[in-house]
Amino acid sequence: MRDKKKIVGSIVILIVFALFLIIGYVNSRPSSNTAVKSEEVFKDQDNAGEASKSKPYKGITVYVNGEVKNPGVYKLKNDSRIQDIVKEAGGFTAAADTSKLNLAKKLKDEDYIYVDKKVENGTNKVESGGKGGSSGGVGQDGKVNINKASKEELKTIPGVGDVTAQKIIDYREKNGDFSSIEDLKKVGRIGDKTIEKIKDKIEVR
Secondary structure (H helix, E strand, O other): OOOHHHHHHHHHHHHHHHHHHHHHHHHHHHHHHHHHHHHHHHHHHHHHHHHHHHHOOOOOEEEEEEEEOOOOOEOOOOEEEEHHHHOOOOOOOOOOOOOOOOOEEEEEOOOOOOEOOOOOOOOOOEEEEEEEEOOOOOOEEEEEEEOOOOOHOOOOOOOOOHHHHHHHHHHHHOOOOOHHHHHHOOOOOHHHHHHHHHHHOOOOO
């Protein structure tokens, strides 16, 4: 009888021990899978972050000014054209002169597009990246009319470069025509010495 009880007791203990092992194994499996899945998620997130960092911005930045509704700096796709930047800027104003503007021209990074307004004598000017047509700003005597000259014509004045020429254009668009040669001092970068040097080469009419 005692031997039988010992055998039965041993069997019961083995069964209980086996049950504990099975339960422990079953409970441990989900946590292991969760850990693996979490690790995979973090790896995917890291890979996605590295991929986004490795992809540089592909596009161009262009400045449009003058007779458009919303002048400013815009980011465009590569191979964009002048018509795209005009569209981004809200389109032309009613006073815009588009007769010499090539809307199909491709843009490049850091381009400057300037759209001038129509002038009374019917000669029109549009500047794109510093290039533009003549606006009749140079008289027969060779003097440059600072109220009508294009950017390129203004740059023919001694001591007037690209930046100063653009400042002159921006000033007269904002404030109207110059009333005298001395008004050039309001533009900036032009002082008394410069005016004395160029006064015989410019005019206001």
